[in-house]
Amino acid sequence: MEAYNAYLKGVYHFNTFAKEGLEKSIEYFEQAIARDPAFAKAHAAMAASYDMLAESGYLRPDDAYPKVKESAHRALEIDATTAEAYTLLASAATFESSRG
Numbered sequence: 001m002e003a004y005n006a007y008l009k010g011v012y013h014f015n016t017f018a019k020e021g022l023e024k025s026i027e028y029f030e031q032a033i034a035r036d037p038a039f040a041k042a043h044a045a046m047a048a049s050y051d052m053l054a055e056s057g058y059l060r061p062d063d064a065y066p067k068v069k070e071s072a073h074r075a076l077e078i079d080a081t082t083a084e085a086y087t088l089l090a091s092a093a094t095f096e097s098s099r100g
Contacts (some may be wrong), residue, residue: 003036007045007046014049026047040079047071047088056093065092 010028013021026049032042047068055066069092075085 003032003039003042003045006032006035006077007039007042009095010042010045010049014045014052017052017056019053019056022053022056022058026033038078040075040082041084042081043071043075044084047075048084051091053087061095065095068092 006028006054010025010032013023013028014025016022026046029042029046029049029051030062033046036042040099047070050059050067050071053059054061068088072085072088075082
């Protein structure tokens with residue numbers, strides 16, 4: 001229950017789409033993962049936060065996308081049906097292919 005509550009707080013802060021909110025969402029997703037390392041949706045949400053930081057120009061893509069990929073892959077290792085993780089891997093691949 002503690003992991004899920006931290007996850008929900010992370011989702012709340014993610015939905016602000018502000019730099020501070022996205023950074024705060026990562027803190028909450030980290031708390032959720034610390035409480036339940038097998039919480040696939042928390043790993044996927046962490047990937048989404050890093051993706052949004054990059055897409056919004058708050059974090060350099062070269063710094064964000066390795067974290068996106070790491071978190072998304074972890075989510076899929078836990079639960080291969082985590083659709084959000086596939087979407088985030090596609091976002092990372094799009095970034096990498098646009099670099100030439």
